[in-house]
Amino acid sequence: MRIFIDGQRIPVATRATKDLLLMLKNMAKMLNWGIYYDTAREAVYINSKSSVQPLPPPDRQVPDEILESTRLLNKTIVIDAGHGGVDAGATGPTGIKEKDNTLAIGLLLRDKLERNGALVIMTRETDTEVAPPNSSSTEELEARVDIANEASADIFISIHNDAFTSNAASGTTTYHYGDTESTKLATYVQHSLTEELGTKDRGSRFASFYIIRYTDMPAILVEVAFISNPEEEMLLASVDGRFKAAESIFLGIVKYFKV
Numbered sequence: 551m552r553i554f555i556d557g558q559r560i561p562v563a564t565r566a567t568k569d570l571l572l573m574l575k576n577m578a579k580m581l582n583w584g585i586y587y588d589t590a591r592e593a594v595y596i597n598s599k600s601s602v603q604p605l606p607p608p609d610r611q612v613p614d615e616i617l618e619s620t621r622l623l624n625k626t627i628v629i630d631a632g633h634g635g636v637d638a639g640a641t642g643p644t645g646i647k648e649k650d651n652t653l654a655i656g657l658l659l660r661d662k663l664e665r666n667g668a669l670v671i672m673t674r675e676t677d678t679e680v681a682p683p684n685s686s687s688t689e690e691l692e693a694r695v696d697i698a699n700e701a702s703a704d705i706f707i708s709i710h711n712d713a714f715t716s717n718a719a720s721g722t723t724t725y726h727y728g729d730t731e732s733t734k735l736a737t738y739v740q741h742s743l744t745e746e747l748g749t750k751d752r753g754s755r756f757a758s759f760y761i762i763r764y765t766d767m768p769a770i771l772v773e774v775a776f777i778s779n780p781e782e783e784m785l786l787a788s789v790d791g792r793f794k795a796a797e798s799i800f801l802g803i804v805k806y807f808k809v
């Protein structure tokens with residue numbers, strides 16, 4: 551992570567952990583400075599005045615092609631990073647957007663699954679809608695479901711962040727559509743997430759969401775944590791929080807396939 555104060559990069563090399571982000575946020579608040587965290591560029595901009603500094607070009611991520619194991623070989627897994635493009639999803643107290651968190655976690659999960667031999671299809675790999683422009687919200691969901699059904703995927707994982715009017719609400723929930731296989735997958739992923747993230751266990755629950763209802767394969771929708779909760783917003787935006795989320799969804803999937 552890079553830290554800029556009034557446009558000047560400070561010479562520290564550190565990871566964007568939740569604790570560090572919370573510390574910087576509290577410091578900026580105390581000094582009445584502006585703070586902006588660009589999750590895509592992993593850069594924190596702190597401004598002593600309200601001046602807006604120009605953003606540096608984004609870093610390219612180096613792909614990791616090392617195969618760890620072949621235990622997920624022959625499994626096709628569709629990952630749906632919730633929202634995207636004109637639909638930001640929910641927004642946290644400091645302005646972090648759900649669509650950025652879901653994509654970051656989704657891409658980390660993809661890498662982890664691919665390193666273990668799975669064929670992974672993302673409904674989106676960039677900040678974009680999946681359906682053609684000006685589609686309705688149902689058509690947008692339909693486009694995502696179609697990708698999974700046309701690929702005859704083995705499982706479907708939709709990643710989201712929860713939000714509520716009260717910022718006190720917190721925790722992790724995994725939704726399924728009630729069939730045995732989806733329920734089993736949800737239970738494993740939910741258990742793994744709450745254990746790894748240390749979040750409140752809101753349970754694996756039935757829901758009739760379009761995206762898990764019309765997918766032909768075992769399908770779950772994961773609400774990783776509450777973006778409306780100030781602490782969980784930082785968990786979702788941090789490198790370690792996203793990594794842990796991806797890692798635990800991966801472990802739940804491995805457990806589901808018993809490989």
Ligand SMILES: [Zn+2]
Nearest residue numbers: 632639710711
């Ligand atoms: Zn969402």
